[in-house]
Amino acid sequence: MSATTSTSSTAATSSSSSFSLVHVPQTAPAGGITITKPQQTATSFFKIASGEPITFAWNMTSVLVMPTHLTISAVCQNGNTYAVGPTDGIIPATQTEVVWDLYAYQTNNPSRPLAQATYTLNIWDERGPGAARKAGYLSPNTGLEFALYTPQAYTPLASGWTCTTCSGGSMSYITHPAFVSLIITFFIVFMSGLHLLRSSTRPS
Numbered sequence: 001m002s003a004t005t006s007t008s009s010t011a012a013t014s015s016s017s018s019f020s021l022v023h024v025p026q027t028a029p030a031g032g033i034t035i036t037k038p039q040q041t042a043t044s045f046f047k048i049a050s051g052e053p054i055t056f057a058w059n060m061t062s063v064l065v066m067p068t069h070l071t072i073s074a075v076c077q078n079g080n081t082y083a084v085g086p087t088d089g090i091i092p093a094t095q096t097e098v099v100w101d102l103y104a105y106q107t108n109n110p111s112r113p114l115a116q117a118t119y120t121l122n123i124w125d126e127r128g129p130g131a132a133r134k135a136g137y138l139s140p141n142t143g144l145e146f147a148l149y150t151p152q153a154y155t156p157l158a159s160g161w162t163c164t165t166c167s168g169g170s171m172s173y174i175t176h177p178a179f180v181s182l183i184i185t186f187f188i189v190f191m192s193g194l195h196l197l198r199s200s201t202r203p204s
Helices: 004-020 102-108 170-174 177-202
Strands: 032-037 044-047 054-063 069-076 081-083 089-093 097-100 116-127 141-149
Touching: 032 141, 054 141
Parallel strands: 044 141
Antiparallel strands: 032 054, 054 097, 069 081, 069 089, 069 116, 116 141
C-alpha cells in the first residue's frame, strides 16, 4: 500500500511541476489562442477529397505557464467529436499548427464518417475543455467554425446524365397541355386571319 501511495504522490508532483515552478502575478491576463489559419472572418468550406488536407495554425498570447500538451478536436453540429490530426488530436504544446487529412480519416474510419456539416474547432491543454480562465494559463478556444462537404462525382453526358432541374424549368412549360393548346389556337387564328386577308385583297 505504501509503494502505491508513494508512486501516486510522485506522479501527481511530476504532473504539476510545470505549473509550480512559475510565479504568475494575479493581475496577469488569462492566456489565449489566436487562430491564424484559416481566417476567422467567415466560415471556411473544405472538401473531403484526396490531396485536400486542412491546416489549422495559431499563436498563443499571454501564456506564462506553458502547457505540456494540447488536444485538438472538431465538434460537429450533429454532436459527434472527431480527433484532429495524425496523432489522435494530442500534440506537444510547443506546436503551433496541425494538418488534418480528411480523406485519410474518412477512409480509415468507415463506421464513423465525417458529416457534411458545420464544425467547431476545440483546443485545450491538459486541464481539459472546461478549465476556468486563470491568469497566465491557457484558456480553451472554441472560436473557429468551418464546414466540410463532399464534391459530387463527374458524370459524362454519354453515361445517361439527366437534367435534375428541368422539371421545374422551361421544359415543363413547353410540354404542358395548356401551353400546347395555346400554340395550336394561335396557329389556327393566324391561318384564319391570313386566309381572310388574302380573300379581301383578291380582285372581284
